[in-house]
Each structure stands twice: as structure tokens, then as C-alpha cells.
Amino acid sequence: MNCEQIKKLLYFYIYDELNNPELDEYISLHLEECDECYEFYEDLIDEIQENKNIESISAYIDNELSSKDSIQVKKNIISNKNFREEFEKLSEVSSLIKNFFSKQEYNVKNDYSKLIFRKLDLAEKVYGKSLFPEIVAIFVVIFIGLFIATVAIFGI
Amino acid sequence: MQTYKSVEQLVVNAQKNDYKALEELVKKVQRKVYTTLLYLNKSEDNISDMTQEALIKMVKSLSSLKSPKAFNSWLNHIVMNIFYDSIRKKQHKPEMYSIEDDDRFHQIPDKFGLPIDKAIYSEADKKIQKEILNLPEHFRVVIIMRELQGLSYEEIANATNTNLNTVKSRIARAREKLQISLKNYI
Numbered sequence: 042m043n044c045e046q047i048k049k050l051l052y053f054y055i056y057d058e059l060n061n062p063e064l065d066e067y068i069s070l071h072l073e074e075c076d077e078c079y080e081f082y083e084d085l086i087d088e089i090q091e092n093k094n095i096e097s098i099s100a101y102i103d104n105e106l107s108s109k110d111s112i113q114v115k116k117n118i119i120s121n122k123n124f125r126e127e128f129e130k131l132s133e134v135s136s137l138i139k140n141f142f143s144k145q146e147y148n149v150k151n152d153y154s155k156l157i158f159r160k161l162d163l164a165e166k167v168y169g170k171s172l173f174p175e176i177v178a179i180f181v182v183i184f185i186g187l188f189i190a191t192v193a194i195f196g197i
Numbered sequence: 198m199q200t201y202k203s204v205e206q207l208v209v210n211a212q213k214n215d216y217k218a219l220e221e222l223v224k225k226v227q228r229k230v231y232t233t234l235l236y237l238n239k240s241e242d243n244i245s246d247m248t249q250e251a252l253i254k255m256v257k258s259l260s261s262l263k264s265p266k267a268f269n270s271w272l273n274h275i276v277m278n279i280f281y282d283s284i285r286k287k288q289h290k291p292e293m294y295s296i297e298d299d300d301r302f303h304q305i306p307d308k309f310g311l312p313i314d315k316a317i318y319s320e321a322d323k324k325i326q327k328e329i330l331n332l333p334e335h336f337r338v339v340i341i342m343r344e345l346q347g348l349s350y351e352e353i354a355n356a357t358n359t360n361l362n363t364v365k366s367r368i369a370r371a372r373e374k375l376q377i378s379l380k381n382y383i
């Protein structure tokens with residue numbers, strides 16, 4: 042196996058996901074002998090650690106960590122400048138996006154309620170029975186009454 | 198006139214055939230449903246139709262919701278199904294827009310028929326909108342669920358059929374990407 046092939050497997054090696062003890066052993070030996078691959082391995086570990094820190098900070102912002110992990114992140118934010126800066130940046134971006142979505146939501150003026158209640162045949166239940174037909178009927182009766190009265194009085 | 202404070206209370210009352218509560222519930226959630234679909238959907242079509250479809254499904258099946266506390270997550274499930282159905286119908290594959298794709302942003306208010314005065318779009322808002330839409334779909338979905346809908350990681354994991362670690366990682370990656378692209382506005 043050449044170095045490029047080894048490098049491609051290192052992520053799985055670190056996470057113990059090779060599921061192949063012989064390959065695991067082979068990579069361990071290779072790392073002891075090959076400086077280039079060992080350097081790559083160390084960089085990868087640093088990168089994974091950095092990603093894990095960012096994930097922890099992000100989950101801390103969302104209050105999604107266990108109390109133990111949350112305390113640890115809080116301690117790191119207080120004691121470590123890089124950690125604190127990362128926390129501030131991620132908090133700000135989270136607020137920025139949240140505020141943006143709130144504004145977008147607020148600006149939606151469409152009201153679908155009447156339309157969907159009509160489609161669901163629920164308009165009468167939601168808005169009450171419409172009195173329009175009754176009002177029209179009353180006007181028609183009055184008009185006819187007046188007409189008949191006019192005819193009766195004036196004998197037209 | 199009776200006023201209701203929480204969505205949960207509205208759900209409880211609407212389930213007891215209080216139609217005024219049902220009307221208020223629809224009015225209360227429709228903006229969020231519309232905005233969610235607007236940012237999920239990259240094809241720029243039918244947002245109004247999809248919103249109506251989601252609201253109709255919500256009203257029709259509200260009585261089957263067992264826990265009013267789970268309403269937001271339940272509604273999100275309806276919205277996501279409509280979104281994925283629309284993708285399937287169009288045989289649309291998730292895509293990535295290039296950072297340089299300026300035209301896409303400027304098309305949104307017109308093509309979506311958003312009833313928003315264009316003047317309210319500050320330069321910062323334009324940039325934020327563009328960068329959210331530029332996120333790969335699996336990042337955009339979790340950011341919408343978290344920052345717009347306020348769902349928990351567990352609810353997002355259920356909705357996206359992934360696990361908590363994946364959700365945690367995707368939200369962090371998405372924020373990191375947005376933080377880099379929006380650094381001038383932070």
C-alpha cells in the first residue's frame with residue numbers, strides 16, 4: 042500500500058472504523074516508519090479536534106449539550122482566547138440568521154386562511170353563517186310588498 | 198374577543214372544535230410555513246400552492262395530533278413532506294449554487310411573488326439571503342429548522358432521518374460557512 046492510499050484511510054483509522062485488525066496494524070506500523078504520513082496523521086487529528094470544538098461551541102449556543110459538556114465548554118470559553126473568539130463569531134452568525142428569518146417571516150403579508158377554510162368547507166363554521174341570502178330575500182319581499190301596495194293604492 | 202397566547206393553547210382549543218382558535222392558529226403559523234418553503238425550495242415555483250397544501254393538511258389532520266407540545270415538529274414534518282414531494286415531482290436533484298450567482302438573489306422577490314417591498318432589503322439582508330440559498334441543501338435544511346423553526350436537535354434528527362451527531366455537525370458546519378461568507382456583516 043502506498044502513502045496516498047494510507048492517507049485516504051487515516052480518517053477511518055483514527056475513528057477505529059476500519060473493521061480490519063490487519064489493516065489497522067499495517068497502518069500503525071507504517072505511521073511509525075513514515076514521517077510524511079505521520080505528519081499528515083497529526084494534522085488530521087488537529088483538524089478533527091478543531092472541528093469537534095466548533096461543533097461543541099455551536100451545540101452549546103443551542104443549549105444542546107449535556108450539563109457536563111456544557112460546563113466544560115463554558116470553562117474553555119472563559120480560559121481560552123481562541124475558543125472565546127469562535128464562540129462570539131458563531132453566536133453572532135446565529136443571531137444574524139435568526140433575525141433575518143424573523144424579518145422575512147414578518148414581511149409575508151399573504152393570508153391563506155379564508156381560502157383554505159373555503160376549500161375545506163369550513164368557512165361557515167369559522168366565520169359563521171353568511172346573512173347575505175336572508176338580507177337579499179328581505180329586500181325582495183319589501184320590494185314586492187311595495188309594488189303590490191302601489192298597484193293596490195293607485196290602481197295602476 | 199378571546200385572545201390566545203401560545204400555539205400550544207390554540208392547538209388544544211382547535212382540537213376541541215373551537216373554530217376561532219383554528220383560524221388564529223392558521224393565521225399564526227402561515228407566515229412561518231411560507232418562509233420555510235421559500236427557503237427550502239430552490240425551484241422558485243408554487244410557494245403559495247405549497248403553503249396552502251401544508252395548511253390544509255394541518256387543519257385536516259390536527260385532530261390526530263396526540264401531543265399539542267409536539268405541534269411545531271409535527272407541522273414541520275408536513276412541510277418537509279410537501280417539499281420533498283415537490284422535488285420528486287420535478288425530479289429535481291439537490292444542487293449547489295455558486296457563490297458568484299448574483300442573479301438568483303435578485304430574482305427572488307419577483308419570481309416568488311413575495312409581497313415585500315424591495316426597498317426593505319438592505320445590502321446586508323441581500324447578502325444574508327444569498328448566502329443561505331448558496332448553502333448545500335443538507336446544510337440549508339438544518340439551518341432553516343434550527344434558526345427559523347426553532348426545532349431541537351432531536352426533532353431535526355427525526356425530520357431528516359439522521360442522528361444527533363450528524364445534526365450537530367451539520368449545524369456547526371453551516372454556521373461556520375455562513376460566518377466566513379458573512380464576516381463583513383458580523
